[in-house]
Amino acid sequence: GAGVSQSPSNKVTEKGKDVELRCDPISGHTALYWYRQSLGQGLEFLIYFQGNSAPDKSGLPSDRFSAERTGGSVSTLTIQRTQQEDSAVYLCASSNPQGAIMDEQYFGPGTRLTVT
């Protein structure tokens, strides 16, 4: 079946503009994750959804960042008033944990955001 998809694949925006990044998880996957990866760095956790709820928003860098998930499916990460330090690859992943039993995460191809 289809994997995780993200759009756009690349986004160049001017400093101060708002951007929206979209993630379509694998159908039926209840858990959805957003990570940020700067060049040559590891994955920085941003936010996690279980269904439409976000139990952990602790990774969001500032109040300019927000995310939502609707219908237990598509998620949108919004960055307001973008800054140059927001430039990174934004990765989305989904999984289907069974209670406390974890499942592997399936990653999308990422959105490369460049703020000029």
Next chain:
Amino acid sequence: GQNIDQPTEMTATEGAIVQINCTYQTSGFNGLFWYQQHAGEAPTFLSYNVLDGLEEKGRFSSFLSRSKGYSYLLLKELQMKDSASYLCAVSGWGYQKVTFGTGTKLQVIP
């Protein structure tokens, strides 16, 4: 909170064996993942350990010791295509949050 440590870079020779270590300190523990990430690509799943011991999967094996907060990924018969970053990730109790280490960049040389 969770803290995960792994070496930044390693170099190994084609055909050899390499062990990539990962140590972690967590407020709870549900399992440990290893992912492979080639440059410019998304991470892909390699292994998941919940119980102590060694899990073998082809050329790749992963070991876990929960009492020591320690894991390693063992790669045998190294191939040039194994040059990539290897990410250790830990999930804690209560919910399915997964925290990643910064990754170990492995370079395989002829």
